[in-house]
Amino acid sequence: MKKNSKKLLALLLSASMTVGVLAGCGAKSTNNEVAPATENANEAISEKSEADGNTPDISEHVDITMYLVGDTPETYSDILAKVNEITEREINASLNVKWLSWSEHDAKYSLLFSGKEDFDLIFTAPAWCHYEQTVALGGFLELTEDMISKYMPDVWAQLPEVAWKQAKINGKIYMMPANFIEVNPLAATIRTDWMEQFGFTDIKSWDDMFAFMKACGENGKNAFAVKEDNPWGLYIGCIAEGCNPKGYCGLSGTPSGNSYIFYNGYDADSTKLTSLFDMEEFRNYCHQMKELADAGAIPDDVLATNFEERQTYMAGGKAAYFLWNTGTARNYANEINAAHPECKVQIFNFFEDDTFLASKYTNNGMGINVNTKNPERAMMMLNLLATNQEIMDLTSLGIQGVNWELNDDGTYSVLQPYNASNYWGWRNGDMIRNLYNPAATDVDKKYEQMNESYYQNIKPEHMLDYFGFDTTAVSTQVAAVEAADDTYWYPLLCGQVDDVDATIDQFKVALETAGLQDIIDEAQRQVDEYMSAQK
Template identity: 25%
Template sequence: MFKRKKKALSVALAATLAVSLTACTTPSSTGTSSTDKATATTAATGTSAPSGKIDTSEFQTISYVMLGDKPKNGQFEKVMEKVNALLKQKVNAKLEIKWVEWADWQTKYNLLLASGEPVDLITVATDWLDTWQNAQKGAFQPLDKLLPVYAPLTWKEVPPENWAETKYKNQIMLIPEDHYTQWVNHGFLYRGDWAKEFGITAPITDWKTLETYFQGVKDKKPGVVPWDTNGTAGGNIAGYINSYTDAIELPISTGLFSLIYGKSYDEKYKAYSPFLDNTFVDFAKLMKSWGDKGFWREDVLNYKGDNRSELEAGKTSVDQHHTQTFLGERIKMDKLQPGSELQFFPFSATRNNLVSMSITHGGTSLGAKSKHPERALMVYELIRQDPEVYRLMNYGLEGVQYVIKDGKRFRPDGYDVQRDEFYSNFWGGRIDKNEIPDGNDWSGKGALYASYDKIKKPFPYGRFVFDKGPVSNELTAVTQVVGQMGPAILYGKAGDPVKAVDDFRAKLKTAGFDKLMAEVQKQLDAFKVAVESSK
């Protein structure tokens, strides 16, 4: 029954594409040429095509930039063989994933986009992948004219108010992952069994209790590093700010961690930096204390290990990430560390100041130098909208990576993680209607989501695009200070914390931080006027 339904949906998609593309003329492309023209062909749907159909007679290879380490067990290649057979049949194209691996990913990603390399599809995010900054550098093609023709289902599916949040200089720069339910608010994943052993019976909702937990690990779990983090992770300061202020991070990248926030939800148009008041001093003191107590490795700033793998192996007691990661790790840990009862301390639990993520937390853009923009969007449309392609990209091969029972996904008998695991890290267009529910979802997921829904506030900066032009030099200099001085403060390796913070602030001032803040405030004032005038 399921396979018949899937086939019917795929046929329906092909028919919709045929109708949508019939009699359309090819829009002018922005900055590149393409061999796709509005002439007759049968390749797009496998059916006889009327006059005016897009020409897909020339086979094309489409690249897609993904974040993550390339899988090494051979399953990825097996799945992509199936994906590419379908893409060849439907749009006469092949998909190649271009991986940006996690080691030094921020630098590699931004350098790739700045290089002018002719990549096609690009995973983007306005809140963690510098999308607006890269748009300002001309990294992407506008999509306004292309989408209605080459991705018509997606074009109609995304409402106008959501497209509005994807625009830079009034042009669409990305396709949002706006139809996928997820929570990406961060916190600490920790072992519930160990917390109980240390006398912590209630959920952890503050950093003082977390310290008690870490001390319990240090005292009672020989050979276990309480938090086996490394100096390239800046999540602890962002989390502390979330827990002890009502500040909302602005989509302005300053490297390892963000320096600039909106004051609060009620004062969302007031630029604020918690690094200039006691928030950062208190944090620095706490991290110095934790480092001195041995809550992480002595060589934390040079350590490059995988914190999550260490958690799964029972060699550390926490991992810092978001809700979606927690839900997946809860299931993994139940198998890898039976009885661990993995729990989650959302940073917002301290003050119940949860802000929903931006709908552009995940998305896909089109490279400015793409040689095949039209075909690239046709491939994207199939990945997002065609159930068969979607499930291959997200779940792998039925019978190998998953089986379906009562409409839910389960691991096949004999599934081995190292041998059989597949992932493509497609985070730029998942969609609820094509999802197959995970039969192994943690039983507490619904209650957790419901608790979030009770307190959440909408993300207020979806349409705020910071123009760094007037302060480009200052922003670069400030980012360099963050990279050079930040890690040592974050992990208590900068000596006296008060002096370290004072030195950090002095360096920021020299770099032009005051001018940068003034420009942010100026643009927030203009943003406020625009928002209020649109009501």
């Protein structure tokens, strides 16, 4: 049977981008303060619906504040002004957008809820963008089927039942999933000028990748420059080479972006959970990273460098590669080649004999603050964002006639590039336009080949692919476990330890002391209950 841990790749990459999720919040006190508001808000909406009949009251203009994760695109104020022309016309509401940058969302996301900041909507996703943790803290408004069908009728009609199923935690919905799924596994964006210089014509396996990284060090070059680009996700994805023979997949909602608790995603009958320390593969990987660090392939300051500068590091000669999902890797590769053609950047994914897991609908979505003053209009705003073609075009492509033009065949051509950022929470696959690309680059051609292979080899689903862990009962242990990340996790993943085996043993003791087994036991209890309910 073909195997692949695409899901684990994505989650492990996400884990490397999101450390210490909500670790600073005391879940019990926060939960007591916030959670009751969900019931109050739902009761208020229900009473208002009964009074108003089936037609929502939009006579009073309201302002909706929305948080997105990412960097503010240039000219976004112009885009938003045009979006607001539509929202004011359609639902008598305007949208105010605030941003949590890639470098700050881990620390600030939970503070928006614990500090009771006045806002309405926020981007969310399982594991890497705080969905399960925020639900556990009582931060998101529960969305009942009656509320969705009344205030988000177009979304309700378009999204398949499985999307809402994926969004449920303990049988309740707390997010609007995006109407979009994709097969978009991890890829390495590599300087092929260095490959040629060091005698490599291609990279088709983990052994090839390791040899290239070591050659970088031996020639005075860094393989990677930021801790998030450590190749653990690549290593654990190489099932065909025996790096992950048991099909480990991270269990959604568990600590540190699903980095420590796993299930066998390739055996439909297996629901037994295991921990990172049951994996001999992890110890093997850490020894290889130590070998690379000793060879000079990993810089001594790798734990302190700025994630947001990773493309700059590559173009400036400080890194041989960086990691991202295949679509984003393609975009950045083209950008670097345009500015620095001497780098000859290309994208690589060397899981040729594997199958790939399609993303969940919940991989991107929008949550509603439990303390919103305008829950009905917030839902109506989401309905409009997700199903209005004009808004979809504006937020994904920019302004028609300025950034892009529509072709007779329905494709679009770029006039002035617009770097769209985080419209993913309402992205609708039925409404996204295709790019007309008469001058495809070598990167584009490689992407199309890889993408075709992905969709031809989609992995069968496992029931636990839809599971979301509720951390409420073990929130203290989760915070303690995640607090150990910077001390052990990244130093091991990047080879920055003196004694690998001793450090792994210390790491295991630290997580066990923090309560990892309690978390595993609670997760197993929930998994068993979840699986029983599916029968």
